[in-house]
Amino acid sequence: MKTALDPVIKDTPDAAAAEAILRSCVHCGFCLPSCPTYQILGDELDSPRGRIYLMKQLLEGEPVSARTQLHLDRCLGCRACESACPSGVQYGRLLDFGRSLTEQRVNRPAAVAAKRRVLGKVVPHTSRARALLRAARWLRPVLPGALRAQLPPAQPFLSADACRWPATRHSRRVVIVPGCVQPVLAGGIDPAAARVLDHIGISAVAVMRGGCCGAVSHHLSAHADALAQIRRNVDVIWPHLEAGAEAVVFTASACSAMLGDYGRMLQGEPRYAPRAAAVSAAARDISQVVAGESAALLEALRTAVPRRPGIVGRRVAFQAPCSLQHALKLTGVVEPLLLAAGFALMTVGDGQRCCGSAGTYSILQPELSQQLLRAKVNALEESGPEVIATANIGCLHHIRGGTNIPVRHWVELLAERLNG
Ligand code: SF4
Ligand code: SF4
Structure with a gap:
């Protein structure tokens, strides 16, 4: 796409990257059917191609209005369009830049x-x-x-066993960053991950004073806050890497994706750039770590089978979060782990489609979010699962609000399967 950048922003590094992304779009429209907001609203300006066009106008210095802001606000940031795009357009990065610029130029009510x-x-x-x-x-x-x-539903009761964190006993170590709302909404997930890792020969250490990965503030265009949170995480994670931790793990796939961006986001800060790049290089979603140790997992499961025969065959519908499939490109990584653990995986239609959680989207765009939630819950419930599994806290708590079927993180199911 031919572009002539506004001289006011032309020389900034972000603008150069945004221009390159704009140029890579050939306007083919292959991304349109993958876009949840276009599917619902049927308006070109609520499609990836339409939004790219709006952002092009913005970057070229044309007047920007509340209408532009509305169409960008309605975007879930799910990045399904990136997976569908044959030209490799990095829509997510362009959206960050477009939203930030719009925020500076348009006053909200x-x-x-x-x-x-x-x-x-x-x-x-x-x-x-x-x-x-x-x-x-x-x-x-x-x-x-x-x-x-x-209001999110109350966190189900957590037994002492569900909160048990195994002692550090292996020479291989990773750090787990707890994030922000996950301990409030589903405090059993990180301990479950630590127990699964313990079974496959890796000790997990929780990063104290670690907090939000920065994604919430970043997606609200509160960049100073996001960068402060990222710096704080780099500061608390770095000593663990220096002490030999081999990976930095989030159990929420959206946070894992954000962690991978730390190096790029702090590349302009000489004091932080090398450490942030090292943190990003060591970033792993929990699914990557467990899938990378499949032989050890199979052995652990083999010895666990006689203890918990009743759990085998439990019907699970897996919801792959957008961050897992479109941002981290980890499609099809979790499902074999659940199958190996003896769960029966149910077929889920329209698996590419966002559940409508998308960070604070469910609060800021409640109508669209609820429509997407209803469609997602219908698709998940259709095959009669006993439990719904997911890989991201935002999706977990959003889907919990729309169904009576228990919704769990897949790593909790694996931990129960291993631990009884
Ligand atoms: S983003 Fe990709 S798929 Fe969509 S119009 Fe542009 S080139 Fe085509
Ligand atoms: S990120 Fe999702 S909602 Fe936004 S344009 Fe792409 S597919 Fe549509």
Whole structure:
């Protein structure tokens, strides 16, 4: 696509990258059928190609309006269009740049701006998120209906065994970063990952003082906050890498994807660039680590089978989060692990389609998000699973709000299968 950048932004490094991405789009439209918002709204400007066109206008210095902002806001950032694009257009990076520029040029209505500010100040901080959630649950009876509907369901009771973190006993070590809302919404996931890793010969150490990966603030275009969170994570992770940890693991696939971007995001900061690049190079989603040790996993499962015969054959519908399949390109990695563990994998239609969670999207775009949730839950429930498994906390808690079937992280199922 021919582009003539606005002289005001022309010489910035991000603009050069954005221009290169714009040029790689040949306007073929192959991405349109993969786009959830285009499927629902049928408007070209709510498709990847339409949004790319809007961002081209923006980068060329044409006046930008609230209408442009609306179409960019409606984008889930799911990156299904990237998987569908034959020209390798890096839509996600372009979207980050386009949104950031729009944020600088278009004033939002005061109420919307305040809502985004509150989300940015609360969600990435575990203690604040926990306190707000407690207060909201307490006030539930008097909350307006729309707000009440958005309250996440309470975390199912966690037994002491579900929270058990194994002792560090192996020479191979990884660090697990707890993230922000996951400990509040599903505190059993990281301990389950640590137990699975322990079974396959790897000890996991939780990074203390680690927090949000930065994605929430980044996607709200609060870049200073995002960079501060990223620097803090680099600071707390780095000593573990120096001490010999072989990988930095998130159990939420969206956070794993963000971690892989740290090197690029801090490349302009000489003090942080080398460490951030090292953290990104060591970044792994939990599925990559476990799948990389399949021989050890099979052996651990073989010895575990006689102890828990009843669990084998439990019907599982796996929901592959967009971050797992489109950002990390880890399609088909988790399913063989569940099959190896004796679960029966149910067929799930339209597996490419986003569930509508997408960070804070479910709060900021509730109508579209709920439509996507209903479609996703219908697809997941159709084959009659006993449990729904996923790989990302955002999807997990969003889908939990739309079904009566238990929704778990796949690594919890594996841990139960191994531990009984
Ligand atoms: S993003 Fe890719 S698939 Fe979509 S119009 Fe551009 S080149 Fe075609
Ligand atoms: S990221 Fe998702 S919602 Fe946004 S344009 Fe691409 S496919 Fe559509």
